[in-house]
């Protein structure tokens with residue numbers, strides 16, 4: 001069993017029988033989130049894509065509460081160790097792949113920016129290709145459309161793409177990205193958190209249906225899909 005749950009915004013939870021992994025959890029100060037940090041089930045790893053507050057804000061609290069390991073680009077992993085007193089971190093960099101107890105994690109490029117909340121340099125922004133129990137999941141994370149996505153994520157089982165526009169790609173480019181990487185299933189993220197990134201996910205899904213070979217999967221906040 002591999003279960004993927006949308007926590008709202010860029011936040012995801014991946015669960016297997018033995019592991020629970022978060023990606024960019026953002027629950028406090030997030031008007032769209034439904035679960036408070038204190039009510040999260042036991043987590044063992046937290047993947048962080050880049051340094052913006054809507055991706056790092058809750059990570060240290062969760063890591064300490066659960067003795068979880070934060071996985072991020074070197075500069076952000078170092079920041080969590082030195083300024084947030086997080087005990088267990090794994091630093092990596094773009095293009096690198098590591099084996100973790102639940103599967104493998106490859107750090108992919110993203111076209112975005114990455115300053116940490118206190119102004120520290122956050123390295124380069126990233127996405128993740130997670131291979132877990134034979135399923136390949138591409139989290140583009142906060143990014144514009146770029147053609148190298150095809151190199152890193154072609155034919156993935158699941159692609160998670162931002163659609164909110166303004167700060168990331170919007171609907172048009174997310175349809176183009178879906179075609180480019182030829183994903184089997186595609187899920188929208190990073191929208192409807194605040195008015196500037198409001199989107200009609202049903203319109204997006206209709207376009208994925210008609211313009212690509214992928215299956216669109218629109219989850220409500222807190223909803224899951226079993227992969």
Ligand code: NI
Pocket residue numbers: 050052112113142167
């Ligand atoms: Ni961002």
Ligand code: MN
Pocket residue numbers: 010052054055142167190
């Ligand atoms: Mn963001």
